[in-house]
Amino acid sequence: MALKALDIFKLTPKKNCKDCGFPTCMAFCMKVASGAAEVSKCPHMSDEALSKLSEATAPLMKTLKFGAGNSEYQLGGETVLFRHEKTLVNKNRYAVAFCECMTDEQIDSKLANMKLVDYIRIGEQMKAEMAVLEYFENKDAYLKLVNKVKDSGLDIAYILQCEDPAVAKEAVEILKDSKPIVYGATKDNYKEMIEVVKGNKLALGVKAANLEELYATVELIQGAGYKELILDVTGENIKDTYTNAVQVRRISLKEQDRTFGYPSIVFANKLANDNPMMEVALSSVFTIKYGSIIVIDDIDYSKALPLFALRQNIFTDPQRPMRVEPKVYPINNPDENSPVIVTVDFALTYFIVSGDVERSKVPVWLVIPDAGGYSVLTAWAAGKFGGNSIASFVKECKVEEMTKNRDLIIPGKVAVLKGDIEENLPGWNVIIGTEESMEIPKFLKEYKAKKDEALANA
Amino acid sequence: MAFKMSVQKYSGKVSEVEIGTGEKAIKLGGEHVLPFYSFDGEVGNSPKVGIQILDIYPDSWTDAYKEMYKDVANDPVEWAKYVEANSGADFICLKFDGADPNGLDKAPEECAEVAKNVVEAISVPLVIAGTGNHDKDAKLFEKIAQAVDGHNCLFMSAVEDNYKAVGASAGMAYSHKVGAESSVDINLAKQMNVLLTQLGVKSENIVMNVGCSAVGYGYEYVASTMDRIRLAAFGQNDKSLQMPIITPVAFEVGHVKEAIAPVEDEPDWGCPEQRTIAMEVSTAASCLVGGSNAVILRHPKSIETIKTLVSELA
Ligand code: B12
Ligand code: SF4
Numbered sequence: 001m002a003l004k005a006l007d008i009f010k011l012t013p014k015k016n017c018k019d020c021g022f023p024t025c026m027a028f029c030m031k032v033a034s035g036a037a038e039v040s041k042c043p044h045m046s047d048e049a050l051s052k053l054s055e056a057t058a059p060l061m062k063t064l065k066f067g068a069g070n071s072e073y074q075l076g077g078e079t080v081l082f083r084h085e086k087t088l089v090n091k092n093r094y095a096v097a098f099c100e101c102m103t104d105e106q107i108d109s110k111l112a113n114m115k116l117v118d119y120i121r122i123g124e125q126m127k128a129e130m131a132v133l134e135y136f137e138n139k140d141a142y143l144k145l146v147n148k149v150k151d152s153g154l155d156i157a158y159i160l161q162c163e164d165p166a167v168a169k170e171a172v173e174i175l176k177d178s179k180p181i182v183y184g185a186t187k188d189n190y191k192e193m194i195e196v197v198k199g200n201k202l203a204l205g206v207k208a209a210n211l212e213e214l215y216a217t218v219e220l221i222q223g224a225g226y227k228e229l230i231l232d233v234t235g236e237n238i239k240d241t242y243t244n245a246v247q248v249r250r251i252s253l254k255e256q257d258r259t260f261g262y263p264s265i266v267f268a269n270k271l272a273n274d275n276p277m278m279e280v281a282l283s284s285v286f287t288i289k290y291g292s293i294i295v296i297d298d299i300d301y302s303k304a305l306p307l308f309a310l311r312q313n314i315f316t317d318p319q320r321p322m323r324v325e326p327k328v329y330p331i332n333n334p335d336e337n338s339p340v341i342v343t344v345d346f347a348l349t350y351f352i353v354s355g356d357v358e359r360s361k362v363p364v365w366l367v368i369p370d371a372g373g374y375s376v377l378t379a380w381a382a383g384k385f386g387g388n389s390i391a392s393f394v395k396e397c398k399v400e401e402m403t404k405n406r407d408l409i410i411p412g413k414v415a416v417l418k419g420d421i422e423e424n425l426p427g428w429n430v431i432i433g434t435e436e437s438m439e440i441p442k443f444l445k446e447y448k449a450k451k452d453e454a455l456a457n458a
Numbered sequence: 459m460a461f462k463m464s465v466q467k468y469s470g471k472v473s474e475v476e477i478g479t480g481e482k483a484i485k486l487g488g489e490h491v492l493p494f495y496s497f498d499g500e501v502g503n504s505p506k507v508g509i510q511i512l513d514i515y516p517d518s519w520t521d522a523y524k525e526m527y528k529d530v531a532n533d534p535v536e537w538a539k540y541v542e543a544n545s546g547a548d549f550i551c552l553k554f555d556g557a558d559p560n561g562l563d564k565a566p567e568e569c570a571e572v573a574k575n576v577v578e579a580i581s582v583p584l585v586i587a588g589t590g591n592h593d594k595d596a597k598l599f600e601k602i603a604q605a606v607d608g609h610n611c612l613f614m615s616a617v618e619d620n621y622k623a624v625g626a627s628a629g630m631a632y633s634h635k636v637g638a639e640s641s642v643d644i645n646l647a648k649q650m651n652v653l654l655t656q657l658g659v660k661s662e663n664i665v666m667n668v669g670c671s672a673v674g675y676g677y678e679y680v681a682s683t684m685d686r687i688r689l690a691a692f693g694q695n696d697k698s699l700q701m702p703i704i705t706p707v708a709f710e711v712g713h714v715k716e717a718i719a720p721v722e723d724e725p726d727w728g729c730p731e732q733r734t735i736a737m738e739v740s741t742a743a744s745c746l747v748g749g750s751n752a753v754i755l756r757h758p759k760s761i762e763t764i765k766t767l768v769s770e771l772a
Binding site for chain 2: 082083084116121211212215216219237238239242243246247250251254255257259275277278280281282283284285287288289300301302303305306307309310312313314316318348352375378381435436437438441
């Protein structure tokens, strides 16, 4: 529970000595309670009071670190239930499930898929960042699996899913430099599991039959002094899992109960009944509603394209729209014969369009005026991307000195602007481009072919 | 401390809107709580899933659909009967691309005839979608509303530019249901509802379309708009935001690269049909946990998946 000023006041020496920079102890305590001052600013607090306070003023939801090197990740640390209230800070991660029971071919195929699905979208690397390695009963097969995935050349983080502390210990030994998550603490084995993780301060996954048991188990583990936890919210079925995911997050942030103040893990693979599209549906649901790690059976582009795109959207900062700088962007080494092409300064649009222009291999000058950071139609509807503003930017940005070509290609969605721009830009020939950026390569190649032919005939 | 469920009681409730007639009529809305939050209270009618068809041959759709519908897609009546029998969708959305002034520019009278024939050939409810051209839609909906009188259809949509005409014909003269469309903004959504109710359309005859995009294409704005609308409807008991939400997911997914880029362009990406389904499923699932009471999809496999998801969550 959050502390009130009065509770903090009871812990101060009540000297009103002003060493903290505030006129009275009470004034200081009010600042601390609102989060505007640090307890440590009072040099006269007893150690006991300090530890009590730092606990109570700690964030409601723990930020958990795991993995190493390029695959070090953070989960949790959220402060709000809805992204419009503030910002979601640590995006969820997708993990592919492996198990000791799989054949070498099955393992190889999943590893190959994980290698294949690795791409950039709007400046962000997209790949399944983790592997779950599940143990059943055959220790040798399990350790072989751990070694095989470790030696696969994939740069990922690991979850060792193993409830047998002795086996988990050996697996941790293999992966300890990669700081794996160890999943499998229950109300029965938690003491031994803490022994497995505590030396390396590894994150510990906690599972239970239901929320009551999960709550009681976390209390036991916290009581034993361990707080690097991740909570399995997967239930018997989809409905229970949804309830668990929402409840854990809500009890943490709204009820301010730190027992559930940890990131979660959802085994979408276990709920999907071997239906990959159901896995996509569930992964989407839990990307929005409070899954921190989402485990899927396998990865391919049909799953990755929507899921990574959704995640990228949900975890953008609502207070900071993604924009690019208005200016001229040369693409594919343009020269004095290359055409000019226009788009808006919304980062999403820029990355999609510039990527497709690059794919066309046709050299162009990409001109981006200040369009308020909006998409093409949004900017147009908001009056920030019109004939006038495009024309004046073309003049201002000096692209007229960079090329002698006077063809100006505009987005198909704002075809209506053609007349307006031509009126404001005498000497220029406005060409209406395609509606979708995807069609740009074909469009530009045909444009260039025609241009080259005309030149040859001239 | 003992474990205790966190329960949130709200005073507001989403209104209940019925579409269609007879046994297959559907009800949207009626919930007191955020989507599927059964631990908080009444979840209302379970969300419904519709299938999109067109009044003309789907030239712009990918090959998988042309193959799937090759025997029926030239005739909207046959097409409608086919999807009713085979898709499991709760309703059909007939979109009049053929009336688009930038395309075939079919006359409202001709379209009204098509709508009438379709609605009489099926028993599931019919949602009528226009061209997106506001002037044309006003004229189109007026004629169609008259032709399908008594069938209790939903018209998508009235926008700020044409709400008077659409509200007066579809909403008032013929007592159909009116879609109130706005551009991903809580205040605009509210304004459209207020305008329509002030005009005289009853609030229980309004369904909102608060805007949509495919995941990855500005979807964060859609997600937050829905969150805010639902929180205001429940928490602040804001009557002007308590209409059910319908989201035409297919209209948005139908043109994004992730769904439709041919294999030659993106050899690593695999089959476009599979990608289309995944994009529809992901966008629809996101909308449903955001607050949509109905989604419109295109691929039968997406519909099957989302219907299963809904029945598992409800
Ligand atoms: C998210 C969104 C917003 C966000 C803004 C996000 C942003 N940064 O732009 C917010 C919520 C702020 C917003 C606000 C508004 N919006 Co808005 N918004 C959307 C939404 C849902 C998605 C836009 C998006 O991100 N698209 C993705 C990007 C990548 O698309 P794009 O920029 O067009 O780029 C594509 C193509 O144009 C092409 N392309 C781009 N450049 C080029 C260049 C060339 C040469 C070529 C060939 C191709 C090409 O490639 C891209 C991929 O194919 C759309 C609806 C929709 N689903 O599209 C409505 C939409 C664009 N908005 C609309 C409106 C009306 C508005 C408002 C004016 C509403 C209002 N009255 O206040 C405001 C304007 C802002 C303001 N108040 O000042 C309308 C526009 C209607 C119209 N046809 O004119 C839309 C279509 C919704 C609708 N159906 O009503 N919006
Ligand atoms: S420094 Fe400590 S004791 Fe002195 S006024 Fe501030 S809070 Fe009180």
